[in-house]
Amino acid sequence: MSNKLKINVVIAGRTYPLSVNNTKEEEGMRKAANAINKLISMYEQNYAVSDKQDVLAMSALQFASKLEILSLQKSDNKKEEIQKLNELTNLVKTHLE
Template sequence: MGKLKINIVIAGRTYPLSVNNTKEEEGMRKAANSINKLISMYEQNYAVSDKQDVLAMCALQFASKVEISSIEKDSTNREVVNKIKELTKIVNSCLK
């Protein structure tokens, strides 16, 4: 199956894109919808006159969510590794 050609509208501008499958298309459309909702929220709640400023604020919000999630995941992974090490010590001590 070849690439699908789709058009995505963000901040009133249309962007032609190629996607590999319908799942990727759905993801792109949902992402564009989320961006457009966030743009509307910023325009309603803040005195922002330039679309570029609004888009930069959206990019910062989405990027910060990814970074926060990554930090939380790293913290969780460290906790899991530490628990495994503790359990390994307990098991090893019981086997001796």
């Protein structure tokens, strides 16, 4: 027996039926759809865009680039953390010798 929840989200005026595993996932989907719709409205109001495909593509690029930037920042942070740990390890080794 499947315990999936059936929900509908509206993006750019179209309804999409989805199945989610729990209420947290439902909340995440609804918040994501809301954020996409806000971004679409912003693009439609601030740019001369008449085709929904264009605003959807621009919105997808905006969200994907934010995700990639966060991923790159995490990678840089990990490199810095590893470097600092190595420096601390070397410092401890030096003092123990």
